[in-house]
Each structure stands twice: as C-alpha cells, then as structure tokens.
Amino acid sequence: xxxxxxxxxxxxxxxxxxxxxxxxxxxxxxxxxxxxxxxxxxxxxxxxxxxxxxxxxxxxxxxxxxxxxxxxxxxxxxxxxxxxxxxxxxxxxxxxxxxxxxxxxxxxxxxxxxxxxxxxxxxxxxxxxxxxxxxxxxxxxxxxxxxxxxxxxxxxxxxxxxxxxxxxxxxxxxxxxxxxxxxxxxxxxxxxxxxxxxxxxxxxxxxxxxxxxxxxxxxxxxxxxxxxxxxx
Amino acid sequence: xxxxxxxxxxxxxxxxxxxxxxxxxxxxxxxxxxxxxxxxxxxxxxxxxxxxxxxxxxxxxxxxxxxxxxxxxxxxxxxxxxxxxxxxxxxxxxxxxxxxxxxxxxxxxxxxxxxxxxxxxxxxxxxxxxxxxxxxxxxxxxxxxxxxxxxxxxxxxxxxxxxxxxxxxxxxxxxxxxxxxxxxxxxxxxxxxxxxxxxxxxxxxxxxxxxxxxxxxxxxxxxxxxxxxxxxxxxxxxxxxxxxxxxxxxxxxxxxxxxxxxxxxxxxxxxxxxxxxxxxxxxxxxxxxxxxxxxxxxxxxxxxxxxxxxxxxxxxxxxxxxxxxxxxxxxxxxxxxxxxxxxxxxxxxxxxxxxxxxxxxxxxxxxxxxxxxxxxxxxxxxxxxxxxxxxxxxxxxxxxxxxxxxxxxxxxxxxxxxxxxxxxxxxxxxxxxxxxxxxxxxxxxxxxxxxxxxxxxxxxxxxxxxxxxxxxxxxxxxxxxxxxxxxxxxxxxxxxxxxxxxxxxxxxxxxxxxxxxxxxxxxxxxxxxxxxxxxxxxxxxxxxxxxxxxxxxxxxxxxxxxxxxxxxxxxxxxxxxxxxxxxxxxxxxxxxxxxxxxxxxxxxxxxxxxxxxxxxxxxxxxxxxxxxxxxxxxxxxxxxxxxxxxxxxxxxxxxxxxxxxxxxxxxxxxxxxxxxxxxxxxxxxxxxxxxxxxxxxxxxxxxxxxxxxxxxxxxxxxxxxxx
Numbered sequence: 001x002x003x004x005x006x007x008x009x010x011x012x013x014x015x016x017x018x019x020x021x022x023x024x025x026x027x028x029x030x031x032x033x034x035x036x037x038x039x040x041x042x043x044x045x046x047x048x049x050x051x052x053x054x055x056x057x058x059x060x061x062x063x064x065x066x067x068x069x070x071x072x073x074x075x076x077x078x079x080x081x082x083x084x085x086x087x088x089x090x091x092x093x094x095x096x097x098x099x100x101x102x103x104x105x106x107x108x109x110x111x112x113x114x115x116x117x118x119x120x121x122x123x124x125x126x127x128x129x130x131x132x133x134x135x136x137x138x139x140x141x142x143x144x145x146x147x148x149x150x151x152x153x154x155x156x157x158x159x160x161x162x163x164x165x166x167x168x169x170x171x172x173x174x175x176x177x178x179x180x181x182x183x184x185x186x187x188x189x190x191x192x193x194x195x196x197x198x199x200x201x202x203x204x205x206x207x208x209x210x211x212x213x214x215x216x217x218x219x220x221x222x223x224x225x226x227x228x229x230x231x232x
Numbered sequence: 233x234x235x236x237x238x239x240x241x242x243x244x245x246x247x248x249x250x251x252x253x254x255x256x257x258x259x260x261x262x263x264x265x266x267x268x269x270x271x272x273x274x275x276x277x278x279x280x281x282x283x284x285x286x287x288x289x290x291x292x293x294x295x296x297x298x299x300x301x302x303x304x305x306x307x308x309x310x311x312x313x314x315x316x317x318x319x320x321x322x323x324x325x326x327x328x329x330x331x332x333x334x335x336x337x338x339x340x341x342x343x344x345x346x347x348x349x350x351x352x353x354x355x356x357x358x359x360x361x362x363x364x365x366x367x368x369x370x371x372x373x374x375x376x377x378x379x380x381x382x383x384x385x386x387x388x389x390x391x392x393x394x395x396x397x398x399x400x401x402x403x404x405x406x407x408x409x410x411x412x413x414x415x416x417x418x419x420x421x422x423x424x425x426x427x428x429x430x431x432x433x434x435x436x437x438x439x440x441x442x443x444x445x446x447x448x449x450x451x452x453x454x455x456x457x458x459x460x461x462x463x464x465x466x467x468x469x470x471x472x473x474x475x476x477x478x479x480x481x482x483x484x485x486x487x488x489x490x491x492x493x494x495x496x497x498x499x500x501x502x503x504x505x506x507x508x509x510x511x512x513x514x515x516x517x518x519x520x521x522x523x524x525x526x527x528x529x530x531x532x533x534x535x536x537x538x539x540x541x542x543x544x545x546x547x548x549x550x551x552x553x554x555x556x557x558x559x560x561x562x563x564x565x566x567x568x569x570x571x572x573x574x575x576x577x578x579x580x581x582x583x584x585x586x587x588x589x590x591x592x593x594x595x596x597x598x599x600x601x602x603x604x605x606x607x608x609x610x611x612x613x614x615x616x617x618x619x620x621x622x623x624x625x626x627x628x629x630x631x632x633x634x635x636x637x638x639x640x641x642x643x644x645x646x647x648x649x650x651x652x653x654x655x656x657x658x659x660x661x662x663x664x665x666x667x668x669x670x671x672x673x674x675x676x677x678x679x680x681x682x683x684x685x686x687x688x689x690x691x692x693x694x695x696x697x698x699x700x701x702x703x704x705x706x707x708x709x710x711x712x713x714x715x716x717x718x719x720x721x722x723x724x725x726x727x728x729x730x731x732x733x734x735x736x737x738x739x740x741x742x743x744x745x746x747x748x749x750x751x752x753x754x755x756x757x758x759x760x761x762x763x764x765x766x767x768x769x770x771x772x773x774x775x776x777x778x779x780x781x782x783x784x785x786x787x788x789x790x791x792x793x794x795x796x797x798x799x800x801x802x803x804x805x806x807x808x809x810x811x812x813x814x815x816x817x818x819x820x821x822x823x824x825x826x827x828x829x830x831x832x833x834x835x836x837x838x839x840x841x842x843x844x845x846x847x848x849x850x851x852x853x854x855x856x857x858x859x860x861x862x863x864x865x866x867x868x869x870x871x872x873x874x875x876x877x878x879x880x881x882x883x884x885x886x887x888x889x890x891x892x893x894x895x896x897x898x899x900x901x902x903x904x905x906x907x908x909x910x911x912x913x914x915x916x917x918x919x920x921x922x923x924x925x926x927x928x929x930x931x932x933x934x935x936x937x938x939x940x941x942x943x944x945x946x947x948x949x950x951x952x953x954x955x
Contacts, residue, residue, distance in 0.1 A: 010465060013461040013464055015447045015448075015457055015460065015484070015487045015837075016483050016486065016487075016837040017319065017447060017448060017453075018320050018818065018834045018835065018837060019317075019318065019319045019320050019323070019454075021320065022320035022323045022831070023306075023323055025830050026303075026304045026326060026830075032829040032830065032832075032833050034833075034843070035842065035844065035907075035940050036940075038833065038842050038940040039940035041942070043833065043835075043942055049835070049837065051837060051838065051840055053882050055882070056882055057493070057850055057852065057882055057885070057886065058492075058493050058883075058885075060481060060883035061481075061486065062481060062486035062838065062883065064837070126332045128330045128332065128721070129327060129330045129332060130330075131302075131330045132301075132302070132303060132326050132327065132329075133303075135298055135299075177304075180316070181316075181318050181323065183314075183318075183458050183461070184447075184457045184458060184461030185458065185465075186461065227464075228489065
C-alpha cells in the first residue's frame with residue numbers, strides 16, 4: 001500500500017516548550033555542538049521551534065512555529081543534489097543517503113525553510129555518553145548533510161511489525177518522537193492516503209495552511225492557525 | 233557485574249530474567265513493559281516502566297532498553313500525571329545516567345573544603361569512615377546529626393524519617409527553592425485545606441493566570457500542558473479562553489489569548505480588583521452573598537487597582553465579567569507570584585476568585601482529592617511518605633543558625649536542590665557548613681553543595697534504583713513504582729540503602745525502625761512483593777488506577793480578605809530603576825539541568841539563547857540605556873553584582889528586567905561551569921525565600937563572551953515572511 005505520510009502542527013496547542021527538540025535529539029543521535037559552534041548558527045537540531053515577535057508593548061506577542069523538515073512533494077533540495085544523495089522515497093518522503101553525500105550543501109542552500117543541517121565536524125559523544133546512541137540509525141560523519149526523516153526508522157519498524165502480523169499499518173502505528181512526546185498534543189502524524197485516519201480528519205479544518213505556499217513546494221507538514229475567541 | 237554477553241544470554245535463557253538490583257546483587261525477575269516476554273529477541277528493544285525524578289512533578293516514564301543500555305525515555309502512556317508525554321528535562325535524564333562526570337565510587341576529601349579535590353576510597357572504607365563518628369554521636373549527642381535533603385517522597389522519605397527519629401535527632405530539613413509554601417498557606421486560608429488542588433483545565437471554559445507559568449515549570453508542567461491542549465482543542469464547540477496577568481511575556485503568557493502586563497509583585501491586587509467587580513455587580517451567586525467581604529473589597533475598585541498595578545480598569549472589569557459568565561473557570565497563581573515576598577497574599581487573592589466564582593469541587597474547576605489516603609496504613613507516619621511540599625526555607629535558615637552555633641557534628645546532604653547554589657549568598661551556607669566537623673554527601677555529581685563534603689557516597693540515578701512516588705498533582709492517589717531499568721552503571725548505593733545498612737550496624741532502635749535487608753526489600757514488603765500485585769504494577773509503572781475519595785473538609789464560603797504586607801522591593805527606585813524578575817528556567821529548572829548538554833543546547837523558548845544566561849529587557853528600555861541585543865551589562869542590586877548579556881523581550885514591562893535561574897555554576901562540571909553568573913547572588917536574605925525581592929541597575933559593560941542565539945537574525949521579528 002502506498003502511504004502519504006504527513007504531519008499536522010496545531011499552532012493553537014503548541015506552547016513552544018521544546019520537548020520535541022530533545023525527543024528528536026534522543027531518537028536520532030543528534031550531536032551536541034557546544035556554544036562556539038552554536039554561535040555560528042550550526043545547531044544540528046532536526047526540529048526547531050521558531051519564535052517570532054509581533055507588535056510592541058503592551059500588545060507584544062510571541063508566535064511559536066515548530067519547524068521540522070517539510071517533506072515537500074516538490075522538493076527544491078532534491079533537484080540540486082549532484083549525486084542523488086537526497087531523493088524521494090517510495091512513501092513520498094525526502095530521504096537522505098548519507099553515504100552518497102559529498103557535502104556540496106546545495107540542498108541546504110535551496111531549502112526555503114532552512115531545515116537542513118550540515119556536519120561541519122566529526123562530533124564526538126564523550127564516553128560514556130555514547131551509550132545513549134540509538135542502534136536504529138547511523139551516526140553521521142563530517143561533511144554530510146542531514147535533516148528530519150519523519151523518524152523513518154519508526155516507519156520501517158511499524159511496516160515490519162505489520163508485515164509480520166500479516167496486516168496493513170493501522171492509524172497510530174507510526175508516531176515520530178516529536179509527536180509522541182508533545183505535551184499539549186500539538187503535533188499529529190499520520191497517513192493522508194488513509195481516508196479514515198485522524199490526520200485526514202484533522203486536516204479538513206479550515207484553519208489549515210502551509211508555509212510559503214506560493215513557492216509551490218507542496219509541503220507534507222500542514223499547520224493549523226492559532227484560533228481567536230471562545231468558541232469555534 | 234555482568235558483561236554484555238552474559239547479560240544477553242541470561243535474557244535469552246529465561247526470557248526476561250535479568251540481574252538488576254540496588255546494592256543487593258540477587259537475581260530476581262523483571263517484567264518488560266510493552267513487549268510480552270515471548271517476543272524477546274536479540275536486537276529488539278524492551279521497554280521498562282519507571283518514574284521520573286528530574287523535577288518534583290513525578291511523571292511516569294517508560295525507558296527503551298536495548299541490549300542492557302537505556303536508549304530513550306518516553307512518557308508512560310498509562311500514567312495519569314503525564315499520559316505518555318514528557319518534557320525536555322525528563323528525556324534528558326538519560327544524559328545524567330551516562331554522564332562522564334558522575335561519581336563512580338566513594339570519594340574522600342583530599343584537599344581543603346570546597347576545593348573539589350577528592351581521592352577514591354572503597355565502599356568498606358567509606359562506610360567505616362561514616363559509621364565511626366556516627367556511632368560516637370549516637371552515644372554522646374544524637375541530636376547533633378543534621379539531614380538536609382531535597383523533598384523526599386514515598387518510602388525513601390519513610391526510611392529517612394525513621395532513621396532520624398530512631399537515631400534521636402529531630403534535625404531533618406528538606407529544601408526546595410520552588411516549594412509551594414505560599415500556595416499551601418493560601419489554600420489553608422481560602423479552602424481550609426493545606427494541600428495542592430487538582431485544576432481540571434481540560435473542562436474549564438475560562439482560565440485566569442496570575443504569573444502562573446504552568447506550561448513551563450510550576451508544579452506539574454507536563455500534566456498541565458496536556459490539560460491545556462485539551463482545554464483548547466478537544467471539545468467540539470468550546471475553546472477555553474486564557475487570560476494571563478504578569479510582569480513578563482513568558483512562554484506561558486505567549487500561549488494566552490490576552491496577555492495583560494502588570495507591575496511585578498502586584499498580581500494579588502489585580503485579583504482583588506476582579507473580585508471587587510464580581511461582588512459589586514453581583515455576577516455570581518457566591519459573590520452576591522459575600523457579606524462582610526463586600527465591604528472589605530470596597531477599597532479595591534478597578535480604578536484604584538489600575539493605579540497600583542498598571543492594568544487598565546476596563547480590562548479588569550472585562551476579565552471579571554468574562555470570568556463570572558464563563559463557568560466553570562479557573563484562577564491560577566504561579567511560581568513567580570508565589571515567590572514574591574508577599575507570595576501568600578497573592579495566592580490567597582487568586583484563591584478568592586475561585587471561591588467567588590463557585591468553581592470549587594466542580595468539573596472544570598478545582599478539587600482536593602484525598603491523595604494522602606494512599607499511605608493511610610502508616611498512620612501518623614504517613615506524612616513521611618506523602619509529598620513533603622514545604623520548601624523548608626524557615627527550617628533551612630534555622631539549621632544554618634544552629635550550624636554556626638556549632639550544634640551539629642555530622643551533616644548528611646542529599647538531593648538535587650543544591651542549597652549552596654539556590655540560597656541567597658548572604659545566608660552564607662558554605663561558611664555555616666564549615667562549622668560542621670563531618671559532612672557526608674549522597675550525590676551523583678560534584679556541585680556547589682557536594683564540593684563542601686568530607687565524604688561523598690555515590691548514589692544511582694532514578695533509572696537505576698528501586699523506589700516509589702506519589703506525585704503532587706494530576707492523579708487521584710496513583711502510586712508510581714520505580715525499578716532499575718538498567719544494571720547500575722557505577723558502583724553506587726542509594727541513600728535509603730545506605731541508611732538501612734547504617735541502621736543495622738548501629739543496632740538498637742534504628743535497627744528496629746528499619747528492619748529490611750535493603751531498600752528494595754522495603755518496597756517489596758510494602759507492595760506485595762514479586763509474584764504478586766507488585767509484579768503487575770511494575771509492568772504498568774505503578775498502582776495507577778487507585779481512586780481516592782474527595783476530601784469532605786473543603787470550605788467554599790466565608791472567606792475573608794487577604795491582607796497584603798506591602799513589602800517593597802529592596803533598593804531605591806532612583807538608583808535601581810528596574811525591578812528584577814527571576815523565574816525558573818524551562819530547561820535547567822533550579823539549576824540541576826545545567827550539566828546536561830541536551831538541555832544547555834535546547835534554545836530557550838523566549839530568548840532563543842543556548843549555553844549561557846541572559847537578562848531580558850524591553851527594547852525601549854534598552855534604547856534608553858544605549859544597549860543592543862547581546863550587549864554585556866553589569867547588573868547591580870543593593871546585595872550584589874553580576875554580568876549578563878542583553879536579550880530583548882518586547883513583551884516585558886519597561887521597568888522590569890528578567891533573568892532565568894539555573895546558570896552560573898562554578899563547580900557543576902564542564903558543561904555547567906562558567907556559563908554566566910548566578911542571579912540569586914543579587915538577592916537579599918529575607919524572611920521568606922523571595923525571588924522577586926530587589927531592584928537593579930544596568931550599566932553597559934564589555935564582556936569577553938558572546939550570547940549564542942538560534943533565532944534567524946532576519947526573520948526574528950517577521951512571522952509574516954513564513955506564512
């Protein structure tokens with residue numbers, strides 16, 4: 001069965017707490033780079049929570065926007081990779097083949113959402129902190145581009161489990177680390193190809209929008225606007 | 233110790249029998265949580281349920297263990313406090329387990345106190361170093377033993393309490409910088425119950441928050457964040473409205489529909505203004521029958537309140553009107569209101585609103601379940617196991633006085649609340665402790681407090697211990713069970729284990745009071761042991777479905793007007809123009825998270841800064857002082873002076889400067905040390921532990937460091953670029 005994995009981010013629920021960021025660190029072996037490198041805007045987080053200011057005191061507002069990879073249907077990053085290290089996989093995700101990557105960084109340059117991060121060094125996990133590394137995915141080396149995969153290892157595991165049990169994947173079988181932990185339940189993941197999935201229902205909401213729609217990238221991450229007022 | 237191969241063999245041979253344990257290395261059975269034993273295969277991870285100890289909220293966790301190593305922590309989906317969710321701090325507990333700077337064996341001081349110079353010793357030697365003076369003072373002057381810990385709950389609290397009692401020393405003090413003292417005395421005054429209520433946010437239609445940063449820190453951030461999400465989006469036709477009053481646009485304030493800035497330390501007066509309108513206009517049944525209260529509230533008209541707080545009178549009247557009309561609703565006071573010098577007043581004024589709106593005991597309002605019932609079988613000792621909610625500031629100060637007088641010959645220090653770091657320096661914790669001849673620390677890490685110890689006994693982290701817990705809110709009497717999810721990583725022994733062993737060696741009363749062979753045995757005896765109820769409970773993460781009856785004693789009427797003691801902030805407003813607003817950091821809490829790289833590198837939600845602390849001011853204030861983003865400033869208060877980098881917050885009142893707590897460590901390891909200075913050193917030592925207590929002046933200074941921030945310099949102010 002063909003899947004159309006998608007994520008819904010309900011900005012009416014997101015509080016900006018950052019639990020998703022640390023969950024992603026733990027799930028995806030994301031290195032800690034230290035203060036100096038962080039000062040050069042080289043943080044390796046695959047999901048970040050953007051904070052924007054609007055208005056002035058006393059009406060000033062902070063707006064939070066969690067930003068994983070948008071998994072664009074028409075991804076600008078894929079077109080420019082000279083070695084096909086980033087490609088569209090069978091589920092429609094933008095996947096990375098780390099072994100092919102030669103570090104041109106064209107993809108990051110072409111990503112309008114700035115969600116791709118580059119390994120400037122071989123980042124080290126000081127012993128015994130390396131014991132926390134997940135055996136499910138590789139530790140990337142210097143010169144390689146990386147980004148959010150929608151926790152592809154969890155998708156694969158769910159597929160394998162479903163195959164073992166001789167059934168289709170059910171709604172809720174795949175939950176990426178960020179959505180799993182999100183305390184207010186702002187992140188929802190699911191299959192848009194399944195007409196009965198929770199995300200299909202959720203995305204009928206008129207509040208839906210996608211980032212930079214005018215670019216025609218057709219992101220698979222869909223946001224739901226913040227609401228105003230008491231009812232709906 | 234097992235090696236990995238042997239471990240796997242054992243796992244394969246007996247399906248799930250593994251060798252875990254505290255200090256008793258006996259083979260017992262442990263049951264994996266999600267995957268049933270018959271599915272055990274090599275390379276397949278197992279999930280074990282346990283309890284989080286990164287803050288006092290007491291969430292349930294499940295830990296993914298792959299070939300004997302913990303790999304990831306998630307929330308326990310069955311646990312009523314957090315229902316599968318977990319915050320950044322809880323997940324980072326993994327890095328505490330594998331921290332390169334953990335104490336791996338007992339340490340004896342080898343240099344002067346505070347130098348941090350230690351030499352490793354064996355457990356035998358360490359225990360004889362401990363027992364020799366302990367036996368001596370047991371015979372001569374048992375009350376010269378002091379135990380200063382963080383809040384202890386469950387049977388760990390029972391062991392510590394019984395040990396001290398049977399030893400003959402009344403000097404047991406628990407210190408928690410964010411302990412809810414103010415809320416407890418307010419609740420005792422308003423509802424007649426000295427306890428923390430359950431706030432049913434999910435079913436509320438209206439939420440008034442008074443500096444209540446319940447989404448980031450506070451009593452149970454994950455629980456309330458989940459409830460908040462449900463309040464906003466889980467009902468078909470109702471979306472709860474959220475109005476926040478406070479001096480700073482915090483992360484929680486940013487979630488509000490309406491943020492109304494008020495002057496720092498005036499949250500309670502805003503609440504009185506709202507109460508005034510409710511009573512004056514007879515908006516609810518309870519406010520129509522307010523009696524004497526109506527006269528007392530007369531002085532707090534919205535116009536008067538506006539003068540004092542800076543919140544417009546029409547906003548106060550509108551909030552009162554909406555709050556009364558949209559029932560059930562809730563009024564919540566938070567840590568930063570409760571840590572004003574007048575904290576109890578602010579909390580009482582807010583509680584008054586709940587009483588006037590008639591929200592007590594209703595769904596969508598607040599209630600007081602009788603949680604202590606879980607430990608009722610212990611009778612008068614039940615208090616030792618229940619959440620020990622007092623911050624213990626008064627007790628800690630009294631203990632410091634006694635220390636200076638030479639009353640103590642041995643001090644036991646334990647817990648993550650790090651008094652040498654979190655108490656105002658003017659209390660001179662280190663100097664007082666130097667009067668105690670023998671200081672023993674039960675700790676995993678060297679920190680400002682532990683470095684003052686003569687003997688360090690290494691303790692396991694929460695992922696390696698047995699234990700139980702009763703969370704302060706978010707459940708109706710559910711008991712969390714902790715189990716070691718991995719083989720202890722170092723040669724450690726938990727504090728209750730050491731106390732039990734010490735009691736045995738002391739003999740007499742202590743041995744009778746602590747009759748177990750180990751702490752694990754204590755837990756097993758209490759919960760029915762392996763093979764019985766406890767085994768099933770361990771799989772689920774505890775006894776999670778226990779329902780307790782609500783308390784009958786809640787009083788919902790006859791409230792009197794809380795009195796403000798009007799304690800002004802320290803410092804002359806002319807010399808110190810800005811009020812200093814200190815708040816717990818969402819990543820580092822009271823500073824305990826500062827040694828974990830994940831938390832240091834998690835961008836702060838408001839300032840987006842990493843790895844260093846900062847001072848938040850309004851851009852307009854900054855313009856007046858000639859300061860730009862990231863500039864260094866010297867922050868001076870009447871009590872101290874520190875430096876920090878400037879971060880703009882357009883939602884903070886122009887006469888307020890705010891700093892997060894948690895940075896400024898000097899002895900907490902390489903990830904924590906030298907990342908800015910500790911703002912607590914700006915505080916005076918008052919009668920209560922007041923974080924909102926002083927005014928400051930800022931002067932531009934050149935600093936050699938820079939503040940790393942993750943916000944895009946171009947896009948930071950322009951969300952429209954993204955939409």
